[in-house]
Amino acid sequence: MITAGDFRKGMTFELDGEPNVVVDFQHVKPGKGAAFVRTKYKNIITGAIRETAFNPTEKFNEARIETRKMTYLYNDGDLFYFMDPESFEQIPVGKDLMGDAVKYIRENDEATLRFYENSCFAVEPPNFVDLTVTETEPGIKGDTATNVTKAATVETGAVIQVPIFIEEGEKIQIDTRTGEYLGRSKE
Structure with a gap:
């Protein structure tokens, strides 16, 4: 568990069961009233950005984002297949999750896939x-x-x-x- 007072840029947390990443934060201590943490965060799956003020003692579960380097194998219509080079496990990824990565990845190229709860939500080509x-x-x-x-x-x-x-x-x-x-x- 992490508290809003612990927020830093790039930190991930769960809010309403969805993973979010802190884009910006500011600890505010007004002259009157209680302190709060003004937070700008991005939903990792939908990409929606929101701004909210949290109580510094408010607790959140940390969102565990797994990053894996995988090899692009081929595409079969709307599915793109990637292979884990260590376990040789093949994972299909929908065209909607590929985004701009589809423009730059050739067969046998390496890409970075991001997972939340064993479900891929983003594919990133090399820089x-x-x-x-x-x-x-x-x-x-x-x-x-x-x-x-x-x-x-x-x-x-x-x-x-x-x-x-x-x-x-x-x-x-x-x-x-x-x-x-x-x-x-x-x-």
């Missing part, structure tokens, strides 16, 4: 991935204005804005958190 450009328009010779970009489709089907000098077949590095081109791959 940086190297993908091959499969389709893009050729650059126009002489077009050297700064920050000129064009759309490029990578092997996973994601469309990324890249500089005009990038050509089909090149490997590029992408930041999966923002979807931005970082540079040519060093592989």
